[in-house]
Amino acid sequence: MSATLLIIAEDEHMRWVYFRALSSVGYEVRAVESDGEGHRLISETVPQLVLLDLDALNWNGMLILQKLQQEHPQLPVVVVNHQTGLEKTLQALKLGACDYVHKPFDLQELRVTVEKALKMESLQEEVRFLRQQVGRGYGEFELIGQSQAIKSIQQLVDQVANSTATVLLQGERGTGKETVARALHYQSQRREKPLIIFDCSAVPEKLVDRELFGQEDFEQRHKGALMMAQGGTLYLKEITALSLPMQASLFEVLNRRFFRPFQGEKEQVVDVRFITSTTRNISQLVKQGLFREDLYYHIRIVPVLLPPLRQRMEDISSLAHHFLKRYDSTGRIHGFTASAMAALESYQWMGNVKELATVVERSILLCQQEWIDRDDLYLPEVAECSYDSSYEQVRKDRDFIERTIEKVRAEMDDKNEQRQKSIERPGKQRENVERQNHERQSNERKGYERLDRKRSRKENILNNIERIQEEKVKALCAISEEEQAPLPKKKDKVIQGAGFTLVLQDDESIFIEEIEKRLIQYALERYQGDQNQASRALGMTRASLASRMQKYQINQGSRRRW
Ligand SMILES: Nc1ncnc2c1ncn2[C@@H]1O[C@H](COP(=O)(O)OP(=O)(O)OP(=O)(O)O)[C@@H](O)[C@H]1O
Structure with missing residues (x-):
């Protein structure tokens, strides 16, 4: 029992009583009259507990308590007050005093109260320590890295950890977004309160409302993530996966700092720090109307971009x-x-x-x-493979493929229109011809049918390309092996590109060849005509690149700009 206690009491006689009662059971006790003296002693002796006598004539014990709470929030304070001043005692407890003793008191009662308060404080200290260990064990919230990017992010974390500003973490999968979220939480004053991680993409849409905001009705009471994070931090992972109605609800919460549980009647105050993350291009989603603009501005007060490794x-x-x-x-x-x-x-x-x-x-x-x-x-x-497949480049490739498909599609449509017109024109003359030649009419009809079939085949191919394109883009962004494009069927044609693969049915050769030609031109352009690098990026041998260049009459001297 070697804890150091500080007694602050105006009355000299009471100071002596406290001193005797507590030092006689082994505590190291310092007793002072004024709070100024008390503060000096706190910094010199670092006591484990303060016993504050509120029952004074000349100074306001409540002000001293307030000051103690502000400057030493972890320091437990037991107040002593006269039993008639119950209101004052309650106020002191509200201000943060951990326990009280009413005068007149029994010495044993005083000792037990002090002992209990010290035990409680040591338990809280243990909880704080364990929480920190758990945080370390799980999140390794320490950001490791020598790069300028990581140093700047660490600096930003130090600067904003203690504010309640919303943070939007952007970056590919596995770049360390959650690690930064943990760093923000465990470096903030909220670290003793929970950090709740809510993966918006992992909860079925129907349940998001209940899981996020909780549910309160006659039959059940379910604490949602928001409620569980009270006083702490809520990390909303993959926020772009939220549906538009859920985005609206979240915007309301962020805006008003109140929320109402699903089917609940009472509104609750929100005391939560919000951190969100996404692997997607959120500003693009805003432009496409898939993510609310007002919410976007609300969540990105501090935007953090985690570069790929x-x-x-x-x-x-x-x-x-x-x-x-x-x-x-x-x-x-x-x-x-x-x-x-x-x-x-x-x-x-x-x-x-x-x-x-x-x-x-x-x-x-x-x-x-x-x-x-x-x-x-x-x-x-x-x-x-050493070709440059940086994220930016992958995105450029993706944009290029999209543009190519669009262009080829538009050109094909033009050609088809012209062909159709050329068929329609003779169709007018056909009225005369028909009268003379029934056989020719049936040929025309067959021609139309052929064209329709061809058109629907083309549609299929376009759909196929778009599907594969989507899958590939997902794979490029998500980098998940399972999400790779499906293995081509035997008769399908495969075009490898700079970081992509297109699988096409083999009967629309003009279309396929046009795309292949453009991809080759693009790869050559990207690698400034270096055929070694271009062939590697295209996934073909140098010889087959050369033979295709010959086939498509690609002249390296006349490079095209895309
Ligand atoms: N800078 C870093 N320092 C130390 N560890 C890191 C760092 N960045 C990432 N990690 C570790 O890498 C792993 C993945 O990081 P994390 O889960 O934070 O990535 P993420 O971007 O949130 O991933 P996802 O988008 O897939 O959820 C974790 O084990 C994490 O501890």
């Missing part, structure tokens, strides 16, 4: 060592060989930091030696 290769070494420490709990592995590190630093990391973490974890399991070598990494073959 391949754009900050200088982070790889520190991250790899960080994951080694995290996953090799026995300390069996000493580190990475130079060749392993070189492999890690030249891989494209389309799955970002998450993929790096998985690779390191797996290599620890597979490594038989004390140093992880290149072979222990089991990096996919793609690692050999």
Whole structure:
């Protein structure tokens, strides 16, 4: 029982009583008359508890309590008051006093109250510590990285952690959005309150309302994520997955700082810090009317962009060592060989930091030696591929493909229109011809039917391309192996592109060839005519690129601008 206690009491006799009662059971006690003296002692002796006598004539004990709470919010304060001043006692408890003793009191009662308050404080301290450990264990909210990007993000986190400004985290999957959200929470004063992570894309649309805002009716009471995060932080992951009506409800909450649980009657105050994230181009979604503009401005007070790992290769070494420490709990592995590190630093990391973490974890399991070598990494073959597949470039490629498909579609439509006109024209003369020649009329009809069939085949192909295009874009953005384009059927034709694959049915050769030709022109343009790089990006050999260039009469001298 060696805790240090500080007694603040105006009355000298009472100071002596407190001093005797508490020092006699082993506490180290300091007793002062004024709060000024008290504050000086707090910084000098760091007491574990303050006993404050409110029953004074010449000074306002409540003001002292208020000041103590503001300056030392963790310090437990037990107040002593006269039993007739119940109202004052209640007010003191509201202001943050942890317990009280009423005069006249029994000395034993005073000691028990102090002991209880100290125990409570030590439990709270333990909870704080465990929460921090849990936070560390799960989120590793420490941001690792040497790159300027990570340093700036860490600086931003330090600056805004303690505010309630909404933060919008943008970046590909696995770039560390949740890690930043955790850093923001655990570095803020809200760290002792919960951090609730709500994945908007993982909850079925019908249930989002209930799971987010909770439900209150006669039969059930379900605490939603918002309620659970009270006093703490709510991280809304993949916010763009929310339906427009849910976006409207969320906007209301953010705007009014009140919410009403599903089917509930009473409005509740919202004391929550909101952090949101998305892997999608949210401003584009706003333009397309798929995401509310007002909500967008509300959630992006502090926008943070997490660059893909391949754009900050200088982070790889520190991250790899960080994951080694995290996953090799026995300390069996000493580190990475130079060749392993070189492999890690030249891989494209389309799955970002998450993929790096998985690779390191797996290599620890597979490594038989004390140093992880290149072979222990089991990096996919793609690692050999060194073409520039940065996120920006992937997006450019995607835009290019979209534009190409649109152009070819428009050109095909034009051609078809002209063909149709040319068929219609003779159709007028047909009236005369028909009278003379029935056979010719039936040929015409067959011609129309053929054209219709061809048109519907073309529609199919366009649909097919768009579907594959969508899947591929998803795969490029989501970088999930399962989401890759389906294997082509035997008769399908495959066009590999700079970071994409188009699978086409093989009967519309003009259409396919036109797209292929343009993709080749585009790849050559992108690599300034370097056929080695272009063929690698297109997924074909140098020889087949050359033969196609010949076939399509692509002259490298006359490059096209896209
Ligand atoms: N800068 C970093 N420092 C330390 N660890 C990191 C960092 N960035 C990411 N990580 C780790 O990488 C893994 C993936 O990170 P995180 O879950 O934060 O990514 P995310 O962008 O939220 O992913 P997703 O979009 O798929 O949810 C986690 O294990 C996380 O601890």
